[in-house]
Amino acid sequence: MTEEVEHEHELIKTALGKRRRRARPGAPGPPPRPAKPSRRLPWAKRPIAFGMMLEPLSDADRAHMMRGVPAPLRMLTPFLLERPWKKYAATLRNGT
Numbered sequence: 345m346t347e348e349v350e351h352e353h354e355l356i357k358t359a360l361g362k363r364r365r366r367a368r369p370g371a372p373g374p375p376p377r378p379a380k381p382s383r384r385l386p387w388a389k390r391p392i393a394f395g396m397m398l399e400p401l402s403d404a405d406r407a408h409m410m411r412g413v414p415a416p417l418r419m420l421t422p423f424l425l426e427r428p429w430k431k432y433a434a435t436l437r438n439g440t
Contacts, residue, residue, distance in 0.1 A: 395429020 385393055398406055
């Protein structure tokens with residue numbers, strides 16, 4: 345097994361060596377990449393996002409979405425999920 349992998353390591357070493365030799369000494373490297381924006385939704389905004397997804401759904405679709413939610417959270421849904429969304433939606437609709 346080691347002999348099979350050793351051949352691949354040698355191929356990679358030679359390819360990297362050629363790449364390094366082509367780069368001019370003292371030449372600036374590629375520009376630094378900007379930091380990726382976080383794809384995670386903040387905890388405070390998650391109930392609003394969940395309510396936003398549930399609002400246009402029919403009762404059957406809503407039940408299907410809620411099926412994956414744990415039972416304790418399902419019992420608290422009106423307080424933890426629906427209330428923040430309704431409050432936020434009211435500010436969007438009324439402009440205040």
